Amino acid sequence: MPPAIHTIEIVLALILALAIIAAIARLTRVPAPLAFIAGGVVLSFLPGLENVHLDPDVFFLLFIPPLLYSDGWLIPKRDFLDVMRPVLLLAFGLVLATVVIVGYAMHALIPALPLVAAFALGAIVSPTDAVAVAAMTARLPLPGRITSILNGESLINDASGLVAFKFAVAAAATGTFSLLAAEGELVWVAIGGLAAGLGAAWAIGLIRVGLKRVCVDDPTIQTVLSLLSPFAAYLLAERFGVSGILAVVAAGVYGGWHDARTLSATTRQHAWEVWSMVLFVFNGLVFVLLGVTLPNAIVALVRTESPAMLALYAVALWALVTIVRIVWVYPGTYLPPLLSKRIRETEPRRNPRGVFLIGWAGLRGSVTMAAALSIPVTTAAGAPFPGRDLVIFLAATTIVLTLVVNGLTLPWMIRRLGLRADGRVEREMRAAEIAIAQAAALALEGEMRKLERNDEEIEAGRLASEYHARAARHAANAERRAELDRVQSLRKRLSLVAIDAERRELTAMLDAGLINDETMRAIESRIDHAELLASDAGRELRG
Numbered sequence: 269m270p271p272a273i274h275t276i277e278i279v280l281a282l283i284l285a286l287a288i289i290a291a292i293a294r295l296t297r298v299p300a301p302l303a304f305i306a307g308g309v310v311l312s313f314l315p316g317l318e319n320v321h322l323d324p325d326v327f328f329l330l331f332i333p334p335l336l337y338s339d340g341w342l343i344p345k346r347d348f349l350d351v352m353r354p355v356l357l358l359a360f361g362l363v364l365a366t367v368v369i370v371g372y373a374m375h376a377l378i379p380a381l382p383l384v385a386a387f388a389l390g391a392i393v394s395p396t397d398a399v400a401v402a403a404m405t406a407r408l409p410l411p412g413r414i415t416s417i418l419n420g421e422s423l424i425n426d427a428s429g430l431v432a433f434k435f436a437v438a439a440a441a442t443g444t445f446s447l448l449a450a451e452g453e454l455v456w457v458a459i460g461g462l463a464a465g466l467g468a469a470w471a472i473g474l475i476r477v478g479l480k481r482v483c484v485d486d487p488t489i490q491t492v493l494s495l496l497s498p499f500a501a502y503l504l505a506e507r508f509g510v511s512g513i514l515a516v517v518a519a520g521v522y523g524g525w526h527d528a529r530t531l532s533a534t535t536r537q538h539a540w541e542v543w544s545m546v547l548f549v550f551n552g553l554v555f556v557l558l559g560v561t562l563p564n565a566i567v568a569l570v571r572t573e574s575p576a577m578l579a580l581y582a583v584a585l586w587a588l589v590t591i592v593r594i595v596w597v598y599p600g601t602y603l604p605p606l607l608s609k610r611i612r613e614t615e616p617r618r619n620p621r622g623v624f625l626i627g628w629a630g631l632r633g634s635v636t637m638a639a640a641l642s643i644p645v646t647t648a649a650g651a652p653f654p655g656r657d658l659v660i661f662l663a664a665t666t667i668v669l670t671l672v673v674n675g676l677t678l679p680w681m682i683r684r685l686g687l688r689a690d691g692r693v694e695r696e697m698r699a700a701e702i703a704i705a706q707a708a709a710l711a712l713e714g715e716m717r718k719l720e721r722n723d724e725e726i727e728a729g730r731l732a733s734e735y736h737a738r739a740a741r742h743a744a745n746a747e748r749r750a751e752l753d754r755v756q757s758l759r760k761r762l763s764l765v766a767i768d769a770e771r772r773e774l775t776a777m778l779d780a781g782l783i784n785d786e787t788m789r790a791i792e793s794r795i796d797h798a799e800l801l802a803s804d805a806g807r808e809l810r811g
Contacts, residue, residue, distance in 0.1 A: 278316060282560075285311055286552045301400050301555050301633060301671050308559020317560055328642035329502070331550055332430070333516045335634060337498030338547050339398065339423045340520020341527075347416040353611070354417055357600045359424030362593060366394040367432050369592050370585065377584060378658070384439040385655040391433035392640050392659065393589055393666045397633025398422035399551055400671060401678075410682065412692040414622050418629055423517065426635045430513045431457070433639050460510030465518030468501040473526045480532070487538035490531065494539050495546065497523055554634040557641065558664050565661040573658075581658075582665035589666065590674065594627035621685040631675050632667045640664065698742045705739035763802040770795050 285307060293303035311317050348355070370390030375383045398419045410418070476493055479485065498516045505515035527536060569578055601623045605612045640663035643656050712732040719725050741752045774795070778788045 281317070282311070282553060282556055283549060286549065286556055289556070290548075290552065299671070299675065300552070302668075302675075304552050304555035305559040305562075305668060305671075308556040309562060310559075311556065312560045312563045325642070325644075328638065329499070331554060331638045332513065332635070332642075333498035333502040334495075334546060334550055335638070336423075336426055336513065336516040337501070337520040337523070338543065339426060340517045340522075341524035343419060343423050343521065343524070344416065345521070345525065347412070348420045348423070351413065351416045351420055353604065353615075354600065355420035355424055357604075358417070358421040358597070359428050361600065362596045363391075363394040363425050363428045363432065365596060366589060366592055367391050367429075367436075370394075370588055373588055374581075374585060374662075378581060378655075381655045381658060384436055385653075385659060387439070388433060388436035388643070389585075389655075389659045389662060391429050391436050392636055392663045393585065393632060394432065395426045395429035395632070395635050395639075396422050396630050397635060400631040400633035400675060401629055410625070411622060411687055411689060413616065414626060414629075414687075417626060427511075427513050427517045430635070430639060431511055434511075434513075437643060457509070457511040458514055460508060461505045461512065461514030462518045464505035464508060464510055464512075465501040465515030466522055468504045468515065469497060469519035469522040469526070472497050472500060473522070473530070477530050480530070485532055485535060487532075487535040490535045491539040491542050494523070494527070495542070551634045554637045558637045558667060561641070561660065562664050565657050565664065568657045569661055578661065582662060582669065585662050586666055586669040586673070589632075590628075590630065590670075593630045594624070597623055597627040619687075621687060625678075625681060625685060625687060628674055628681060629678060631670045632663075633671075636663055636667055701742040702739045705735045705742070709735035709739065760802050764799065767795055767799050767802065 286304070289303050289307035290300060292298075292307075293300045296303075367387055367390035370393065371383060371387035374389060375381055375386040378386075381389075396418070401418055401422075472493055476490055479489065497519055501515040501519035502512035505512040527539070531539070566575075566578065573581075601618050605615070605618070640660045643659060644653050645656065647653055709732045712728050712735065716725055716728045716732070719728060741749060741756075744752065771792070774783075774788060774791055777783045778785070
């Protein structure tokens with residue numbers, strides 16, 4: 269069988285396994301990252317999957333750009349700016365501290381691991397993973413400011429950690445490193461990467477808006493351009509020798525701002541559905557591949573190291589990154605206000621329990637594993653990359669340990685510390701719902717004055733009344749909202765009963781040969797739309 273066909277079969281098998289594992293995780297309520305890793309370990313014993321090899325360069329190019337782009341696209345821009353100072357201290361200061369401390373400590377603990385490879389390991393395990401935190405705390409929301417800090421940190425330290433990783437890998441591969449030259453190059457690649465990313469995103473945005481203006485606002489075409497954006501930004505930056513990682517982050521931030529203002533509702537909905545699927549597959553595959561490669565890495569390592577020593581290395585690294593993070597967050601939180609009156613006056617008071625939670629919530633995830641699997645197999649001289657199997661193993665075990673130890677205890681920790689969601693998002697949503705409903709009602713009432721026929725005025729008045737009722741529901745007190753929600757839930761349930769009857773009757777007519785498939789699809793599309801509207805009403809209710 270040709271190698272390409274065999275590779276395609278493996279990829280398809282992994283995607284199928286990903287869907288099955290996700291379904292099992294949903295049924296058993298096991299956090300998805302842990303389920304994917306466990307499933308990958310099981311898959312590694314199947315024929316054809318026992319020795320999966322990945323091209324590091326292709327893996328990095330395929331996985332990193334869309335993951336980083338989505339982080340930048342989704343980050344709440346205002347909240348991100350509000351917590352920029354603590355985020356930068358974590359994303360740059362803590363990343364640098366982690367790289368240096370982990371590098372020297374692991375080299376001292378494992379003398380056979382060269383210092384530059386140990387620095388690469390430190391860079392790999394330095395980025396945190398917001399997706400993993402969200403997966404672990406989905407049913408137990410964090411306070412808004414803590415959530416903003418963790419999300420913002422994850423976005424920036426993905427970039428800073430991966431930039432440090434690139435430098436460390438280059439040093440290990442070439443055998444040369446100059447701190448002075450690295451500092452100068454870092455400034456250039458950072459500024460150039462940001463400029464390249466913004467330029468690529470701006471150009472693609474112009475193309476998308478231009479297509480819309482000439483009546484080519486096709487959601488499929490627009491979504492394809494959206495999917496190409498992270499790769500365009502990355503490749504453009506790499507072409508000019510600057511940071512493709514920072515380029516992708518910059519493109520994602522710009523894309524999130526641009527798309528909300530220029531794209532049609534249909535295009536945004538279609539793009540969101542496609543991106544959700546792509547991110548599910550990419551994030552899931554990284555964790556599954558972690559599980560698939562972990563047994564082989566262990567088998568290769570036990571030839572030279574005892575399992576007890578490997579376990580010691582893994583636990584030591586996990587303890588090191590956890591302690592470094594917790595030790596860092598306290599002075600990083602309390603020293604700036606002591607040194608700056610402006611910070612004391614403009615930022616909220618620090619809750620020491622929240623500070624500890626930020627230190628504990630340093631989960632590692634897909635970006636860490638994607639970086640580890642992208643380590644080159646050989647150096648520039650053609651020799652095996654020093655300590656590659658050990659670095660991958662330690663990166664994988666750090667992910668597993670942070671997910672199991674830190675992640676599974678997060679809900680208990682939040683309750684133990686007495687932290688609760690502050691309701692900021694809910695308050696903002698209610699205020700926005702009231703404002704937009706009132707604006708819509710006023711617009712309709714203004715339009716009614718232009719209508720001449722009585723039946724048109726009646727219909728416009730009915731729509732305006734619905735908007736007034738929506739505004740009144742969001743403005744009502746909790747008891748009144750609960751009563752209105754009960755009525756709305758009943759309406760939703762009855763609507764779905766009627767829609768189900770429509771669908772069953774339509775299917776029966778198709779089976780009886782009374783209508784053809786084209787008629788079926790046309791009417792089914794209308795029924796699907798009605799069902800989505802009813803479901804959206806239910807989601808709005810819960811929000």
